[in-house]
Structure formats: structure tokens, C-alpha cells
Amino acid sequence: METAGKGVSVNKEALVQVAEEVRQATGLPVGWRDVERTLGALRATRDLWEVVRLSRVPLRFLVPIWESLARRGLLRVEEGLDLLAEVPAPRPGEAACSACEGRGLVGERLPGRAAERFLAWAKGRPEAIQDFDQGYVTPESTLARVALAWSWGDLEGKEVLVLGDDDLTGLAAALTGLPKRVVVLDADPRIVRFLERAAKAEGLPLEAHVHDLREPLPEAWVHAFHTFFTDPVEGPLGLQAFVGRGLLALEGEGCAGYVGLTHVEASLAKWADFQRFLLENGAVITELRDGFHVYENWGYIEQMRAWSWLPVKRRPEKPWYTSALIRLELLRRADLENARVEGDLQDEEASTY
Ligand SMILES: [Fe+2]
Known part of the structure; x- marks a missing residue:
């Protein structure tokens, strides 16, 4: 060197x-x-x-x-x-288990041949588009996330809400045959139509609705669910719109939420703000698994905000965008304001929209 x-x-x-x-x-x-x-x-x-x-x-x-x-x-x-120099910085070790890619869970063990059936559906999914800041995780990531909820008893007999679902988490959860009902809210009509088609073909208790999370949550969905899943837009208002609505949708004490959070677009200072937001609203983090979700590379990478900053303009050859999976549980009912979220859901740390 x-x-x-x-x-x-x-x-x-x-x-x-x-x-x-x-x-x-x-x-x-x-x-x-x-x-x-x-x-x-x-x-x-x-x-x-x-x-x-x-x-x-x-x-x-x-x-x-x-x-x-x-x-x-x-x-x-x-x-x-x-x-160009010897530097006193530790090389990051890479010791993740190759069988589960470090998640500790694999979808193959889900009941109802959910993994196999999910993989078949996922092949025909709508492509990620920039309009809705989309980008979806690998099917293995979606299935492992559902497997974690299963292991905590957050699926069987539960009413499940998915806030934004380009990952098709609602479909994977419903295919296990465990939840009483799965409701998906997404701003993209392509995803809603896709999920409706799958629900009908498979006879699943899965319903999907076109809904913009900046709008208040309709009363029928407030305090109506036991479990939610969301991958928020990571600006403060994005977290409010996605995770805030998720907390509001939970019935109360003992209900759980699953939230994705990145390092790519969120500093540890923002992680701290987020953890404070959770605690202030009666939610405690019970699991935090870093690098759990691996994103498929998306088609609009050259149009994303960060492309113009990059000193080397080459498309990624391997997956590079990952996020942690956080499980939270409510110690009390979260009574957040259900007003319209005004303003930009993104912030200065955002790079991929
Ligand atoms: Fe493993």
C-alpha cells in the first residue's frame, strides 16, 4: 500500500x-x-x-x-x-451466516407453503417507480420479516395493517394463513390492483386500498389493528406519516409494529430522534436487526437525487441498499394527532428519491 x-x-x-x-x-x-x-x-x-x-x-x-x-x-x-495511506480504521468484518444472510430467519419455514407461493407471485410484481419513492426488498427479506412477526405471535389470529407495500409484505403475511385479516394501504394503484388479484386468486383475507399516508387515517382504521408493518420515508415528517399512522392504527397495549430504518438515509442523530419519538408514544423497541432488508437495485438510479453528487458514476452491480428491521411493542395506546401531514416527507439526509 x-x-x-x-x-x-x-x-x-x-x-x-x-x-x-x-x-x-x-x-x-x-x-x-x-x-x-x-x-x-x-x-x-x-x-x-x-x-x-x-x-x-x-x-x-x-x-x-x-x-x-x-x-x-x-x-x-x-x-x-x-x-492512498495506511489508516487506523478497522475493516468491517463480514461474518454473516450464508444460509440466512445474517437475518437468523428463513421464509421456507413459514406455514402454508407461503414462501413458495410468495415467490411465484413476486415474479409478476409491478416494477419500482420513482413517483412513489419505491424500491423493494428481496423476496427473502420480505419472507424473513414475516417470519419474525410469526415468531413473536404477531400474526396468528391478528388484524394486520401494512402502510405502503411495494415489498408485498401483506401478501406474504396473508399467504401464511395465520392472520385473521390483512389490510394494505398504498398510494400506488398498480400495487393495490396486484394485491387484489392475488387475494382473489388465492382466496386470502387480504384487502388493499389506495391511500396517501399524508392524509388522516380513516376512522375505521384507527385503533383497529394488532400488528403493523411499514418502511417509512425517513425524514421527520415521513416517519410521522408512516410510523405515526402505524402506532395510531394499533389497538393499544401489547400491539406490535415492524419498521425498516436505513443508515443510507438516516444518521445516528436521526435514529436517536426516532427512538425518542417511539418512547414518547409508549412504544419500546424489542428487536433491532441491522442489515435485515436487502433491496433489489431499482431502475431509476440515475434519476435519484444522489446521482449528481457521486464522484464515480457507475451503476451498482450488487445490492447495496439495506435497512434494519425494528420491532416495537406498545406499553399503552398511542394517541397521536390524526391530522394531514403538511410539508416535505424527505429531509437533507435523503438521497434516493
Ligand atoms: Fe443463519
Whole structure:
């Protein structure tokens, strides 16, 4: 490995300086550990998308961090991202179980041959489109998420609500034959029609409705469910619209929610705000499994917000966008306001819409 140019030293102090510089320039909550994780990932790969996945640093932070490292002579950005110095940053270990991809659960064990039947349906799913900020997870991710809910007893005999369902979680849940009823709300009529067709063909207690989550939740769905699933838009208002509505839809104490949350578009400062929001509304996190959902690469990547920032304009060859799965449970009924959410659901940390 080449060594850094004369006068360039990389120690903890340098990591702190890079973080401070980026924080000043962008106003974003970048910390020294973000810089360390970036460097650690750069030790493992020169592929930009792999750095995103391995570093767990928001893409919005990575771009100015790479720029700062390049200015310091530590990084060369051409076809790939090449580290030019020995850096004191740990390489991220990759020790996930190959059978379950680290999730600890596999859909094959779900009842009702749900996995096999789900995979057949998923082949004919509507493609992800930018209008609704879509992007769906692999079928294995959807099935494992449903398997986690099964393992907690959040499916059998339960009324289940899915808020936004390009992942087809509602279909996978219904195919297990366990829930009493599954209701899916989605803004995209293509998804609603697809789910209705599947429900009819399979004779499932699954209904789907076109609904924009910025609008108040219709009264019939308030405090009417035992379990919800959602993958929120991750700005503060997005979390309010998706997770807030989910909490409001739950009957009360003992009901559960399953929420996806990324590092790609959410800093740890935002994670902290989100955890505070949950606690303030009577919800406790009972499981948090990082990297649980793996997203299929979507067609509109060159049109997404972050594309213009990228120092290396190459389409990803492997999945790179992942999210954690969080299970929460209510200690009391959540009485959130059911008003229309006004304003942008995205925030400064967003990169893929
Ligand atoms: Fe495993």
C-alpha cells in the first residue's frame, strides 16, 4: 500500500478534523466515527456502492467525506475510490451466516407453503417507480420479516395493517394463513390492483386500498389493528406519516409494529430522534436487526437525487441498499394527532428519491 504524502498523518485527530470540516460545510451531524467507518470500508473495497453498504454512513455524508479525504491526499477518486495511506480504521468484518444472510430467519419455514407461493407471485410484481419513492426488498427479506412477526405471535389470529407495500409484505403475511385479516394501504394503484388479484386468486383475507399516508387515517382504521408493518420515508415528517399512522392504527397495549430504518438515509442523530419519538408514544423497541432488508437495485438510479453528487458514476452491480428491521411493542395506546401531514416527507439526509 502506498503511504500518504509528506506531512499527511492519519490519526484520531485527523478523523475528528475531517468530521468537523464536513459538519461546518454541510450543517449535517457528521461524527468522527462516520469518518472512521468510511475509511474502514475503503480498506475493504474501492467500489463506491460497497463503501456505502459496508460503512453504514449516510450517502449524503459520504460524498463530502470522500472530498475531504481527497483534498488531504488520502484518497484518489477515478474509476473507483483508492485509499492512498495506511489508516487506523478497522475493516468491517463480514461474518454473516450464508444460509440466512445474517437475518437468523428463513421464509421456507413459514406455514402454508407461503414462501413458495410468495415467490411465484413476486415474479409478476409491478416494477419500482420513482413517483412513489419505491424500491423493494428481496423476496427473502420480505419472507424473513414475516417470519419474525410469526415468531413473536404477531400474526396468528391478528388484524394486520401494512402502510405502503411495494415489498408485498401483506401478501406474504396473508399467504401464511395465520392472520385473521390483512389490510394494505398504498398510494400506488398498480400495487393495490396486484394485491387484489392475488387475494382473489388465492382466496386470502387480504384487502388493499389506495391511500396517501399524508392524509388522516380513516376512522375505521384507527385503533383497529394488532400488528403493523411499514418502511417509512425517513425524514421527520415521513416517519410521522408512516410510523405515526402505524402506532395510531394499533389497538393499544401489547400491539406490535415492524419498521425498516436505513443508515443510507438516516444518521445516528436521526435514529436517536426516532427512538425518542417511539418512547414518547409508549412504544419500546424489542428487536433491532441491522442489515435485515436487502433491496433489489431499482431502475431509476440515475434519476435519484444522489446521482449528481457521486464522484464515480457507475451503476451498482450488487445490492447495496439495506435497512434494519425494528420491532416495537406498545406499553399503552398511542394517541397521536390524526391530522394531514403538511410539508416535505424527505429531509437533507435523503438521497434516493
Ligand atoms: Fe443463519
